[in-house]
Amino acid sequence: MTLQVLQLTCARGERQLFNDINFDINAGDAMRIAGTNGSGKTSLLRMLCGLAFPAEGEVRWSGRNIRAVREEFGSQMIYLGHANGVKDDLLAWENIVIASTLSGSPVSRDQAYAALEQLGLARAADLPTRALSQGQRKRVALARLWLCMKTPLWVLDEPFTALDQNAVTQLCGALNQHLAQGGMVVYTTHQEIELSAQRLLCLDLSQDARC
Numbered sequence: 001m002t003l004q005v006l007q008l009t010c011a012r013g014e015r016q017l018f019n020d021i022n023f024d025i026n027a028g029d030a031m032r033i034a035g036t037n038g039s040g041k042t043s044l045l046r047m048l049c050g051l052a053f054p055a056e057g058e059v060r061w062s063g064r065n066i067r068a069v070r071e072e073f074g075s076q077m078i079y080l081g082h083a084n085g086v087k088d089d090l091l092a093w094e095n096i097v098i099a100s101t102l103s104g105s106p107v108s109r110d111q112a113y114a115a116l117e118q119l120g121l122a123r124a125a126d127l128p129t130r131a132l133s134q135g136q137r138k139r140v141a142l143a144r145l146w147l148c149m150k151t152p153l154w155v156l157d158e159p160f161t162a163l164d165q166n167a168v169t170q171l172c173g174a175l176n177q178h179l180a181q182g183g184m185v186v187y188t189t190h191q192e193i194e195l196s197a198q199r200l201l202c203l204d205l206s207q208d209a210r211c
Contacts, residue, residue, distance in 0.1 A: 001061070005057070029198055033045065
């Protein structure tokens with residue numbers, strides 16, 4: 001499987017955020033999207049997931065436009081946005097079960113508990129999410145990754161924000177495991193991290209060039 005980006009252009013009103021972006025990502029590859037605030041990092045990630053449409057160009061999954069294979073592509077991709085996306089009124093484990101079900105990959109309560117335990121949140125599993133700290137809420141959102149190791153493409157917007165060093169290390173371990181199994185990762189971050197990938201790529205939207 002390959003994710004291809006062909007001549008992608010993003011515009012907001014009369015302003016062009018980026019243009020003529022081209023790259024491809026294969027099994028075991030990781031790509032960091034860099035750039036200053038407002039350069040279009042989140043917009044690009046949303047285009048890669050089919051959640052936003054480019055002004056020009058296209059995104060292809062295994063050679064086909066993602067618009068033509070929306071259901072298939074959706075089942076082979078997980079997107080975690082910059083916002084945690086957790087519901088305050090739900091318990092921590094309920095957030096994982098419901099989010100997984102909505103994405104088409106249902107999991108059990110026991111699986112949700114196991115994922116939370118991986119991130120040191122076993123004691124928080126039965127707490128309402130509103131009672132958790134920002135870092136804990138972030139870990140609740142990220143726990144889904146431990147349940148999606150077989151999902152080929154991970155698209156992550158600032159996944160390391162609000163995490164302590166121990167959680168950063170755990171997340172890097174999950175990313176490296178996913179890559180070692182032939183997964184692909186596209187991510188943004190302001191932190192310096194080390195990933196083990198077949199190819200470790202970087203696209204800097206501030207310069208419209210690879211960094």
